[in-house]
Amino acid sequence: MRASRVLIVDDEATIRDIVRRYLTAEGFEVTEAADGDDALRQLERGCPDLVILDVMMPGIDGLEVLRRMRATSDVFVILLTAKAEELDKLVGLSIGADDYITKPFSPREVVARVRAVLRRQRDAPPSNHHETMSFAGLVIDSARREVRRDGEAVDLTALEFDLLVALATSPGRVYTRRQLLEQVWGWDYVGDDRVVDVHIRNLRRALGDDASAPSIVATVRGVGYKFVAAPA
Structure with missing residues (x-):
């Protein structure tokens, strides 16, 4: 190697x-x-x-x-x-x-x-059982690392994509910031957990998801985030 x-x-x-x-x-x-x-x-x-x-x-x-x-x-x-x-x-x-x-x-x-x-190149969020995940207006192709919203391609950074996959793999589950850091950044990440908030904000912007009335990623006040898109 x-x-x-x-x-x-x-x-x-x-x-x-x-x-x-x-x-x-x-x-x-x-x-x-x-x-x-x-x-x-x-x-x-x-x-x-x-x-x-x-x-x-x-x-x-x-x-x-x-x-x-x-x-x-x-x-x-x-x-x-x-x-x-x-x-x-x-x-x-x-x-x-x-x-x-x-x-x-x-x-x-x-x-x-x-x-x-x-x-993170080697330890991507587990997606081998969910190569293609389909939700209302949203398709996530983990194998190709592609996302489409209402049929249109969405341009995400590698980190934003990994965050989305981590959340979408377990719809409805509430993740704390620390859990997302461990899953996406790595268990030994020692930086500020506010990086999660910034990248969630970027992810929502790219997906056209309104934080005040989310259809994809919702904030659980005082805890973290969860994936709320309806199944296709």
């Missing part, structure tokens, strides 16, 4: 060097970019398995890099954010980041988070 490829994007050479050394020691193949332009050029030449992307960079900042990446790529992305920049975290998640790590950080935490995100 080939080593997973990680691209580190940060304008601070010291941070790139520390993260590279730890990841390389754990068997990852690592490349580096010192700014957003360099990162986008490298992504055009070949897609890594995961990108560690600093938000605060001169020139094209990390959020703009992420927006441009998401126009053509579904690569996993972990943002590096400053401790006080809460808005950056939420905006980053809303435009397609898979996770974020707050500076200052432990290099060992970075390695653990990288492993947890990449593990």
